[in-house]
Amino acid sequence: MNEYDSNRIYDLVKKINYKKANKIEDADCYVLNTCHIREKATEKVYHDVGRIKKNFRNKKKPIVIVTGCVAQAEGAILLNKEKYIDAVIGPQSYHEINNAIIKIEKKTKKIDYTDFEVNEKFDTLNQIRNSNSKVSSFITIQEGCDKFCKFCVVPYTRGAEFSRSIEELSDECKKLVDNGSKEITLLGQNVNAYNYNNRRLSDLIYQLSKIENLKRIRYTTSHPIDFTTDLIDAHHKSSKLMPFIHLPVQSGSNKILKDMNRKHNIEEYLEVVSKLKKINSKIKFSSDFIIGYPGETKEDFNETLKLLKEVEFINTYSFIFSPRPGTPAASMKKISDGIAKERLIMFQKTANEIKMNYRKKLFDKKSLVLFENREVNTNKFFGRDEYSNSVIVKSDKNLTATITEVKILSGNLNTLFGETIPRIAKNDFAA
Numbered sequence: 001m002n003e004y005d006s007n008r009i010y011d012l013v014k015k016i017n018y019k020k021a022n023k024i025e026d027a028d029c030y031v032l033n034t035c036h037i038r039e040k041a042t043e044k045v046y047h048d049v050g051r052i053k054k055n056f057r058n059k060k061k062p063i064v065i066v067t068g069c070v071a072q073a074e075g076a077i078l079l080n081k082e083k084y085i086d087a088v089i090g091p092q093s094y095h096e097i098n099n100a101i102i103k104i105e106k107k108t109k110k111i112d113y114t115d116f117e118v119n120e121k122f123d124t125l126n127q128i129r130n131s132n133s134k135v136s137s138f139i140t141i142q143e144g145c146d147k148f149c150k151f152c153v154v155p156y157t158r159g160a161e162f163s164r165s166i167e168e169l170s171d172e173c174k175k176l177v178d179n180g181s182k183e184i185t186l187l188g189q190n191v192n193a194y195n196y197n198n199r200r201l202s203d204l205i206y207q208l209s210k211i212e213n214l215k216r217i218r219y220t221t222s223h224p225i226d227f228t229t230d231l232i233d234a235h236h237k238s239s240k241l242m243p244f245i246h247l248p249v250q251s252g253s254n255k256i257l258k259d260m261n262r263k264h265n266i267e268e269y270l271e272v273v274s275k276l277k278k279i280n281s282k283i284k285f286s287s288d289f290i291i292g293y294p295g296e297t298k299e300d301f302n303e304t305l306k307l308l309k310e311v312e313f314i315n316t317y318s319f320i321f322s323p324r325p326g327t328p329a330a331s332m333k334k335i336s337d338g339i340a341k342e343r344l345i346m347f348q349k350t351a352n353e354i355k356m357n358y359r360k361k362l363f364d365k366k367s368l369v370l371f372e373n374r375e376v377n378t379n380k381f382f383g384r385d386e387y388s389n390s391v392i393v394k395s396d397k398n399l400t401a402t403i404t405e406v407k408i409l410s411g412n413l414n415t416l417f418g419e420t421i422p423r424i425a426k427n428d429f430a431a
């Protein structure tokens, strides 16, 4: 989502004649678009501002603006502590960036835009063309979250759930496709909670499926309790919807899920997985896991390992619990760092074995790859298969923006390597 936001910020500042600098030292204005999910996010901001200060020690001070979730969560503190920062702008207020820049240019006071003006933000963005021209693009369809998992900052930094209208999304997608996008990933903190005047994510998917040159649709990130029957059905009815779903579970233990306030148990999670596999047997899953959540016992952890093996996730994102200031879990008693680390190592070892076994089964088989770009000065092309696996092939023909059949030859945990399968032209067949 930050990548989408950064692109839109660029679309906005072009209106007041700012353009991308070729070299970092040449910029007159720095926008640090931040994420608060990971540990040490605030320290990173101070570190980056320090680097800018160093570069400009004997020169005119550039404008420095911090946007995103760190600005939202710690805006006033940042402005007080680091005088070099001119403005903080939260994720729901970045449509105000041009006003902020103009005020700073006029040397008015420090600026703090951290209101939740999400409606206003998208009204402004809808008037500005999304200039992204990538083969695979993101589009934010929903923001915010009402779930309040005890470890998560999103409800405090992005605010309540908000969905954009199908019409404006359809319009933005058409423009992206006109610019060359073949694949669009629909983004939201709770993407499957999408609800605009009772029109759900499935309705949006069907609407976007009508765009002729749009070949692939994905969405992320989903919550298990919002997997309604209509969305499950869409995985059967829409051929453009990719059979790969990121479905965070966080833990395999019902006790921990309750302590996290996840609002679902493992049985309900597995029911969603089973319904999806039943409607489309090609579907595979990835997930997020928090290891060593406060109160996690050996038995709870073993439940997580059991779930990992049962669902056979083809990709996982796992982290040791780290408290986010201001969240309820931040005041809970942490388990020992040593034990949490040991469990993370064990978890990742098992996850990697499952992933590698899955990947080996792809060797010598055909995959459909959407190629996104060519590696600079080589004949290697980079693309992704239906499951978002990175694939590299060598080709003398330009494959960018094509969906091409590839035979996978080898691979590791990060990348698959293959060769294109030559198409047999009609007149190559014997009469």
Ligand code: SF4
Residues within 6 Å of the ligand: 145, 146, 147, 148, 149, 152, 153, 154, 155, 189, 190, 223
């Ligand atoms: S559902 Fe996701 S975004 Fe919402 S609070 Fe939980 S982890 Fe955060």
